[in-house]
Amino acid sequence: MRHTAWLCAVVVGCGAEPPQPASIPIPTPAPAESAQVDDPGPTILVAVPASEYRPLFPSKGQTAVAVAPFALERTPVTHAQFLAFVAAMPEWRRSRVPSLFADSGYLADWAEDLSPPPDATERPVTAVSWFAARAYARWRGRRLPTLAEWEAAAQLPLADGGNAARAVLAWYAKPASSGPQRLGTGTRNVLGIADLHGLVWEWVLDFGGAMVTGDARSDSDLQRSLFCGAGAVGSARPDDYAAFMRMAMRSSLHGRNSTKTLGFRCATDQIPGAR
């Protein structure tokens, strides 16, 4: 209820007093009940060299977006890693998180605040909001990858020479009710980055920009062009169904949303081995 009261205060404040600062305050955590859990530590980073991302919906005259060198975590964040985060940051526990930052599906597969499902070290955490994913990354001293970075890594050839789009189609064809598989059951690309396809969907920093501009909460014209036949207008690759599926997924989300098949991984500009 705390955040609701705060919202009311802002509304009242706008009318009667000088506006409040614009930053979104994270509610003050209750006296820390820091829990002792094993932290598996951050995921190993893999350097991704400078590359190009060809957007599904390029702007006029645009063919590719340059992607600067960065580093991406080799696998998605696991339940065990996320447990370490919520243990240290009680405000991100399921019972405490403000509904502004996570909907009711947040960590729905956890039995309690600090009780992730079995095989926590081997399974990707899902049912996390974008706000929570971003907070986790910040806590690790990293950030979420941008859409262009994520897609640039995802379009690298697979280590086994396979077809990534086909891997995505095969993945969706399996019923999802059993929950995500273990890390490493998806694809692996030539750099050794695993599970970009075939395990879970992943948050990206600018997911709301999937349609070039605007955000996911508005019904801008650009967003509408996602639907039906109009979805193919202006698309550089109308036959890349897997890319359409990712884009549709991102466009359907709000930052507080969570779904059973949506996880994340972190990125950083601090490239391992670089000086």
Add this chain to the structure above:
Amino acid sequence: MVNAWPLLALAALTGITLFVRRNSDITTPPPAASKLAATTAADPVTGEETAVLTAPPMVPPPITRKHATKVKVALEVKEFLAPIADGVDYTFWTFGGSVPGSFIRVREGDLVEFTLKNHPDNRMPHNIDLHAVTGQGGGAAASFVAPGHSATFSFQCLNRGLYVYHCATAPVGMHIANGMYGLILVEPKEGLPKVDREFYICQGDFYTEGAYGQAGHQQFSMEKAIKEEPDYVLFNGRVGALTGDQAITAKVGETVRLYVGNGGPNLVSSFHVIGEIFDAVMAEGGDQRTNNVQTTLIPAGGSAIVEFKLDVPANYILVDHAIFRTFNKGALGILKVEGKEDALVYSGRQQEGIYHPEGGALQTLPRGDNAKIAAAPADRSKEERLQLGKRMFESICFACHQKEGQGVPNAFPPLAKSDYLMADRARAIRTVLSGQQGKITVNGVEYNGVMPAQNLTDDEVANVITSVMNSWGNQADMVTSTEVAKVRATLGH
């Protein structure tokens, strides 16, 4: 007369003269009410109700309400694995757990409050575009939801008719190809003429990695979908959804109305019912009633309402008259009608005879001579017979038994690994020489069809049987001309 009040009221309001319509006669066109009258004669929305939704082939009961109301419709999107044919599984995406999705029935002028729920176990975001909606995207943007979420929007039913709804999330073709379509009927204010039975049928084309009937879990084939080369063309989402125990039924003397949609995504349907003539078709789901129609064209993303009276008992076969789709891709349903025969309407076979185009004089020519005339070396090698037999198979037999000898489920028995074929070579020879009629059991499945006698020489019969008994996993000794001649001698012709 139940539906006459709104008409009379409309007549009073607009000052037009109406003909009173006999409800029982489904071929009588309804009075032509202009669209303006239909959409601007503001019908105040009073009350609220929850829509009755039905899974195919059932249709919700007619609306008896005489006023517009607020109708709440809630559809849940579910993704799940289910058989698309016996032994073949496919991951369907559905509105309400069936293909096609739940039938929605509302009345012209109704205010629909529509809620789309995307089940948390689903992997995909979804939405709905109802062709009955006037407004941006037919509701697509307003209803776009991620798994585990729901969205609500409202629309007024300005236009009456039978409309397709479908998912419109990118890649839209794939969402439709996986089964995300259904029908919403906006009944005219005056209602539709009363009929005895109504059914709900939707055609759709499906694209799988494996060929038609290939067993196991088949995933969606993007390549075939883009090329528009479906493996399956189906009524109600499954081979056999409307046959056998699932056939729809009615009785002689009854009137039937079919609400037929075509989800596509690619093919246009030439909808036809074998053995019936549509007394009336409301083509493309609109107002225009056309009488006495054999086949009606239903575009992808379109519909038709067809009506007919049942005069004689029969198994009426529902097909897409682009007939290879029926024969090889599953587009087949059955309307089973029982009741009293009427020999005047249809006699059945009255006489059977032999037809000799050569004329009567040739009737005495013994068939055995024919075989001798074309006598070929009796001592062909097995290799030679295999080669010649294969060529013959591919020019005659494959039409029914199919290229790989796999047959057509429920119609033509397989030859590949067929216990029936391999058990008795004399019977195999006899079947080719004099044909086969009546029930047989092949690999545990019963077939009840007709194979015509083949007018072939002993040598040709030996070739073709040698070939089929040594193909597609079958293995047997060579069949010789002498062997065929012996069997022919026992047949007495």
